[in-house]
Amino acid sequence: MKILLLGAFGNGALENYYVQGLLAKNADIETFDITRDYYGALERSIVNKVINKIKPAVYFKPINRDLLQYISGKKYDAIIVFKGYTIFPDTLKQLKQFTKLLCCYNPDHPFRFFSEGSGNDNVKDSIDLYDFYLTYAENITRDIKQLYKTDCYTIPFGYDDTNSDNISFPPFSANEAAGKWVFIGSYDSERAAFLNDLNEQHIIIYGDAKWKTRNQLSKIIQSSYAGRSLYAEDYKAAIHNSMGVFNWLRKQNIEEGSHNMRTFEVPGYGGVLIANRTEEQLNFFEENKEAIYFDCIEELKDKLVYLKTHNEEVEKIKVAAWKRCRRSNYSYLHRSALLYNILTRYLR
Template identity: 40%
Template sequence: MVKKSILILGSFSSGALELQYAKNLKAQGWLVKCMDIQEPVNLIKNKNLLTKSIHFVYPSAYYEDLNKVILKEAALFKPVVILIFKGMELFPETVEELKNHCKFLCNYNPDHPFEFYSKGAGNSNVEKSIKFFDTYFSYSNSICEKLKNSYGIDSFCIPFGYDAQLLPIKKHESFITDQFLFIGAWDKEREHNIKKLADIDLQVYGPEIWAKKLRFKKQIKYHSKPLYEQKYADACLNAGGILNFLRPQNILEQSHNMRTFEVPGYSGLLISERTEEQLSFFEEDKEAVYFSEIEELKQKLKYYASNRSSAAKIKDSALKRSLKSNYSYKHRAELLTTFISNQID
């Protein structure tokens, strides 16, 4: 029997956070309808250089039709709950109008909602819409406190997690087994840090720009193949360790990112920049490896490269901690729905 209905607005590409919540809410018995609010815009803006230039100067021109479609769909569906992920494509007036088509309007923002540290992290639509939500969910406790203090809005922290249904498979591929991997997008700071590791056996997975940036670093092997879902989980298990360079906001907030839970949850060795939140989730040198400076990272990589049994013990302890502490998205979705149910029942 269908308990409640929910309309989820966000991105549904491979690896998207929205997919985890949609899947787990369906498993709980919710009637779930998903609308992609990024793909329709990307299809138009990426046609050619002219459309990209117009979007850069006046992005709202690509949002107008989308906002009309969303309002029409919400009016027809009449969900109990509307959950928006970030919402850069939604006008504030659209968000305000959506309140008339549901009982509870909420947002889960995987970035900072009003301090934008990089392109694509947010825009004025996101910041100006904050006040219209009944509750604003964030992965970070510090962001929740800022939302309450600066905007007077109800906020609730739900950390990132991992997909417990993805079971990693032991493989024997030479480019993964026992190698240290970095999996992620390029930016200048990450490039700077990775180039300092040129004397370490390191494999990099990510967009093609990495091939250009690392072309003179022969010790660092670049792979163009994307690692999502099963392949990503397999890599975590089989690799000697997964490097995690946090974004500037994560360092400032002393928070975490999606990889914080994915790597240990998929039986991997998390090697991450040290923050207060991560230390609370996984104990240092027992359930995860942390560093603050590149020289410290180098020392730890060299140590675990020659002490595989120590790394294996940490992997095992990290997975046990993930299971014991309910870090999966199944449990994250339960936190979300318990909170919402308490508000609307």
């Protein structure tokens, strides 16, 4: 099966896991980055950011032009677009002549945009142009089927298992996260407010430099910020060595009752998931045995007090969640196999 993936392929990008997973199914994979030039332009100057606010199509046009030039004369069994933020609906219509199947996997809500960059008209106006749509949340799948009359399937997020022997609990060496609570993620004001309200001393924060520059008056965040983001084995080691990892869900996930990438990455790498209580997460991991859930800061603080004095419980949760991930096939290798099977059914 010859497949073209359109998306982002930087460090930690979801697309990379599907590249590896589809390669494991012996698919013939090509990739084309539809985000790098756009975000690169925005990073070069403030003027570009201002123009983007007014007319982002200025930066989308060359990406669409280059994509059509790249694909000219080629044929694919399937083209998979990840989100499609920079791709015009008219371009998608043209892509159909180069492939048997055109589908989309969107790791955000496709028509309700909760934050800047989570979606735009390109994403919303293209939903019914695809042969089928893929989303991470059951409620979104239901809405797409009802509102757009488009075939839609749910493939949840997962964790990277490509370098694991899948047999023994991971032996990551100790690092600075040992014995601490961990928060991993880019800065935003809601996350900062959550950590300030938590007022937890034994915490370490990993993420972009805004955690420092946007929190000059927050002593807790200033003293807890590690000064960097985490990737690959460093990311896994911090999760595994910590007392637990806070997964403060965004508003969209709370409203959907859904989950995010961290939902599976934390337990998949041998850590304790500490997250808002949602329907999907409760289905994925059993409360207090495979994950810790909370509805408010006060409940979370009480649970942290308990866990601090019951290290044996922390270790039991780590092992139980790690085993659940493997028993329930939560890895991206299995998620990719689900996608591959859907593609195969449509290509028959």
